[in-house]
Amino acid sequence: MKKLISVVIILLISSNSFAQLFTKEKIPNLENMDKKILSWGYFLGFNSYDFQFNYEQDLDDILVDTTVGFQVGLTGDLRLNDHLNLRLEPGVFFTTRNLQYNESAFGGIDFRASDLIREVKSTYIHVPLLLKFSANRINNFRPFIVGGLSTAINLSSNENNPDDNSSGEFRTTNSNYFYEIGFGIDLYLTYFKFTPSIRGVFGLNDELVRDEDPNSPWTGNVRSMKTRGIFINFTFR
Template identity: 35%
Template sequence: MLKFPAIVSLILLAVLLSTSGSYAQKRPTKQKLKNLEKYDRQRIHFGFLLGVNNADFIVKPNPDIKDLDSVYVVEAKGESGFTLGIVSNLMLGRYFDLRFIPSLSFSQRKLEYTLVSENHPPITKVKTIESTFLEFPLQVKFKSVRLTNGRAFVVGGFRYSIDLASQKDVEKEDEEIVKLKRSDYAYEIGFGIDIYLRYFKLSPVIMLSLGMNNMLVKEEGNLFSESVDRLYSKIFQFGLTFE
């Protein structure tokens, strides 16, 4: 499976190839053609988001982990997923927008536990956690001055997520699982470029989302949850918005 950086590189290449044609079209020799000249006068506009994500954890191990039976190290491993969303944009001023992008995000994360015991070599056990997030991000977008058919921007805000695949209340007699809370709160920061094409605006954007609440559900007698003190979500996302 392609790693997250490789996926982002391929998408960036596709964006560059698709937009290069629009700039290569015939235009006046003295001044470049300006696409969608009245676009930024719209008070409200809508669009959609397609993205790939890399979901991970920030792991805070139990301070007494080495006193626990057999567990020595706990590490998180990020996995790639994808996101679909609907963009709602409200213009607050010439350089500021308020954005609400309800999304459905599919992701997978892994926790790797290194187990040790006397007279035996260390072994690794992996706990895979699959999630389907219903996300509600509210963001403020700060835009630069438009230069012909492009402008840069930075964006920041907060996101509330509901994990539709949460196993918080699931009981498995034959397996110890790592349970996560159903809700998550996070702050987000990112940057991107608005590219004004002939019929719509295309915006590649890179986002980092960092969780603010401990996602771990503690269970007594569960070695895999007792060895962790706190778990926070960390998600990188590369997205394309079509508006």
């Protein structure tokens, strides 16, 4: 997460530098690009996923160690008017989260050191439908905000696996739903448009598949487990 925050800071500083560069009148690049009804591109980026837990009882929290993952995908953009665009951004997202349990969760039950940690690997086919609102273009610079809804299929969920945490299998749901909000900057370069952006993603559904034992130390006290995360994308069009 610290590495991702550092990238965000660099992105913001760079954005400010670009703003200063473009406050003086420049020769406009790609003047007619934003007049296209449909346009296509691709994106690369980084992500940091987390889990938000709600509990049945006030016991020790499950700690989440996040890592920096990556994503790649395509963008489709439909122009609605001079300031509004509808965007579809299907992509493949890779991430890993490590859950750390407190010994108190086992309530005197014998356990091994490996029982205190669960690695949750996720490979999402992520499909957001977003509404993009852009400010007026200033030379070769145009900021925007974006928000919308998304769905994702988790190819690593193990939802239908008959084994549960008693056999070392932490299971999550296959289909998930989110809302997203973020901002970015369109930079009009000589031959293409480059768009750095940052977006928050927030889960709407409970993703935890519970163990067969209702008193399971891994899932018994969890009322809900929802994804939240940060995306940093670099889009090329």
